[in-house]
Structure formats: structure tokens, C-alpha cells
Amino acid sequence: MSAAVSTALQQGLHSCRTCGLLSRPAHGEVEGRCPRCDEALAFRKPAALQRTWAFLIAAAVCYIPANVLPVLTTTTAAGAESDTILQGVILLWSPTGWPLSLIVLIASIMIPIGKIIALAFLLISVQQGSIKSNEQRVRLYGMVEFIGRWSMVDVFVDTYTASLVQLQPLMAVEPSAGLVFFAAVVVLTMLAAQSFDPRLIWDPESEQEVRHA
């Protein structure tokens, strides 16, 4: 038996990403519907690279105001004070509170930028037709998909801090504009990850194997 593998794409078959059924599109068609679960089918997610780039660039643009603008404004008798995400991290840093500070730092600052860099790397490597470390790249994509939701932590922190601390005129906390941009970064990076198709990572190698076989 030859080591060469055969993919659904090479055999002209659609693999349903919802129910897993393999099926053959009508003659000459590139799109179809899954006869089992009714999902719209294509060989690869439609315009995966363009859509992922679009969401990713939008996320990168929102990342700047998300970090520069304040996310919370605290009003006390002494006046109003606004904090950005990073200032929130620093405020939380104390001999007992540092683990939480670290969680916010990782979830709100490192994960979003890490996701943007990782997806950009995957997109560029796919566009260059890379065949190197495919398994690792698929795993990286899996991590980006899995970890993305945790960036929402800061949105929840600010939401529940603001809804609880309403002790006028002593002290009141309200969200600020940075929170909207930060929430946008989280949603946009999640949409970017969903638009990407990990099978694109393996396609160049599959083609090479066919040529050698």
C-alpha cells in the first residue's frame, strides 16, 4: 500500500462539519446541502482566508482603543477617576491579590494579542503554502479556538463591579468607552477563529503527496 493519502477534496466529496457525513455534490456543483443534517456544504469554508483576515484586522484596530481608553470610571466624593485595563491590573496587584491580577493580565491583554498574532501567523503560513509542522499548526488553531472565550473575563468583571457599586453619593462605578472596544476585540477574534478552516493547513501537503504518488 502506498503511503499517499487521499482527501475528501481530491475525491470530490463534501465532508459535513456539523454531522460528519461524507456526500457527493450534484454533477458539476461546488456547493450543496447535507442530506442528513441540512447544513450548507462546500469543500472548504467559503472565503475562509478573506473573512478571517477581515475579522482579524478589525480586531487589531479595536485592540488599540480597548487598551488606551478607560474601561471603568469611579466617582467618589473626591472626584472621578478612570482606569484602563492595564491600570486595573496594577490596582489589583497586592501581596494577596496578585494571582487575580495575573488572571486579568493574561485573559485581557495577553490572550487577545496572542490570538491576533497566532491567527495572522496561520493565515500567512497557509497563503505561502507552507507544509512545515502541520500538526503543531492545527493544534495552535485548536488552542486559539478553545482559549478565545476567556478574554470575556474583563467584560464580566467590569459589568458586575459597575452594577454592584452604586452607592451614590459615596461611590459609584460606571463603564467607559474602552469596554465597548474591548468587547468588540473579544467578539471579532472569536468570529475570526470560526471563519478559518484548519483543513487549509494540510492542503499543500495533500497536493504534494498526490504529485509524488
Added chain:
Amino acid sequence: MYNQPLPDPSLVACPHCDTLQRMPDLSPGESARCTRCDEELRRHHKDSLQRTLALTLAASILYIVANAVPMLGLQVVGRQAFTTVIGGAEHLWNAGWQSVGILVLFTAVVAPGLQIGFMLAILIGSLRKRPPRWVGTFLRYYRKITTWSMIEVMILGVLVALIKIADYAKVVPGISLYVLGALIFIIAAIESSFDPQDIWERVKWADAPSRRAVNPITEVTR
């Protein structure tokens, strides 16, 4: 236009690398991995339907309780305040941050509710030998909604908020917080005991005529 199914239903393509391969018959507890990229293709769960149904019933009760009672309270110089899960989203809406308010409402309340509700419908429908068509429809949307259900992330956020506020006021964790803590583990258990492939193999097809073309033997043995 519906595609034509293949005559051999054991043939599958890896969702990660698209390699065609034959899925072996799995015994309960066994799992199958892709021959090329080594990602897990399927895991056959023991007694999946009954276990998942029991867990989902428990989850629905906890979900209702968690959203009906206060989640956290605050005491400072003789004044008290408390908030519920929905209260957070409501406050954002009233304070003029509608977009974030909707996002919080969706990820903390609506999506988890739909996730549990869909799962309940899928499991009850699957008790029949040939689950009806709507089971397939719910199953199709179940994965999509699960991505946006973020109770565990919200809990972490609430705990951070709680400790932040504890610096200058006395915080009182509400019943809802404990209930949500339990709900996270139950949802994780649902996810790990649920076997969608078992239901896909039995459900009525969207394109009924093509179903009859495929392997009539499975129909008899089920």
C-alpha cells in the same frame, strides 16, 4: 440541492486535515484518531443518552434557580445593594452601554439557557428509535450556540469583581453564585458524556429519499 450520500457510511474525512479513512466499530469507552494528523475523530461513550439526560435535567433546575436569586451583595456603612446575573446586563443597558449589555445578556443568560434547552429537546427526542427531524435541527444549532455560552468565564469575572470590591466594602456572595459554580461542573459533565454521532446515525434525514439508498442494514439492527 441535496448531495448524494456514499454507499458506505463508515467512510469519513478528518475535520482537521480532510484525510479519507474508514471509521472502525467502536466499543463503549473506545475512541478513534485520525491516521494522518492524530486528532480525535470520535469517542464512543458508555450509556451516553441516559447519563446525559439525567445531567441535563439537573442543569435545567440549577439554571432556573441561578437566574432567579441574587448573585452577589454589598454592605457598606449600613447600606445594602445586590445584583442578579441579569441585573448586570440590565445595568449596562440603562447606563447607555446597550451593545455590551446585549453581549453580557447573550453570553451569560440566553446562550446557556438555549444550550441546556436544546440539549433537553435533543435527548428527549432521541429516546425514540428513529429520532424525528427536529432533533437533527436542534443538534445542528447546539454546537453553534455552545461557543457563546460563557457561564464559567462569567464566574471567574464575578470572583475577580468580588475581590476588587472587597477592598472597600463587605461583599456577600449570593446563593446564585454557588448554584452557578455547580452548574459549570454539570455542563462540563454533559459535554463529556454526550455522543452526538450516536444520534446522527439514528436521526431522520433532511433528505429522506437518499436515506433509503444508504445501507439498509443499520435500519434493521437498530
